[in-house]
Amino acid sequence: MPYLDFNGKKIETDDEGYIQNADDWSKELAEFMAKKDGLELTKEHWALIDFIKDYFAKNGQAPSIRNVAKKVAEVCNLPNVRAGNKHLYVLFPQGPALQLVRYAGLSKPTGCV
Numbered sequence: 193m194p195y196l197d198f199n200g201k202k203i204e205t206d207d208e209g210y211i212q213n214a215d216d217w218s219k220e221l222a223e224f225m226a227k228k229d230g231l232e233l234t235k236e237h238w239a240l241i242d243f244i245k246d247y248f249a250k251n252g253q254a255p256s257i258r259n260v261a262k263k264v265a266e267v268c269n270l271p272n273v274r275a276g277n278k279h280l281y282v283l284f285p286q287g288p289a290l291q292l293v294r295y296a297g298l299s300k301p302t303g304c305v
Contacts, residue, residue: 193205193212194206194207194209196221196224196225198220198224203216203221204216206300208294208300209225209294210293210298210299211297214297216297217296221297222296222297225294225295226291226295229286229291231291234283236268236283237283237284237295239263240260240263240264240267240288240292241292241296243260243263244260244293244296244298245296245297245298247259248296248298254293254298254301257277257280257288257289258273260276260280260288260292261273261274261276261277261280262276263276264276264280264283265279280292289301
């Protein structure tokens with residue numbers, strides 16, 4: 193099984209880098225994963241990570257892409273959901289389903305995030 197070597201600990205992941213044990217997640221691990229992808233996590237990133245973690249805790253699944261786009265528009269003071277959707281790909285250039293969910297320590301989505 194693949195793993196991330198993080199702070200002297202082997203964190204099990206799947207082949208695409210999604211952590212296998214949610215208890216291994218930490219903000220420091222998320223930042224480590226983002227840096228490996230060439231990203232620096234900002235307040236905007238963290239607002240979205242916290243949003244989907246909270247949503248998942250309450251609903252047992254990640255929010256729809258539309259709900260995430262609404263949150264982006266709110267957090268980034270954008271005019272509408274369409275602008276929020278576009279900005280998602282500025283924040284997460286490899287795609288929110290790939291990066292945002294992975295940084296939040298959630299399982300790989302089966303559909304759109």
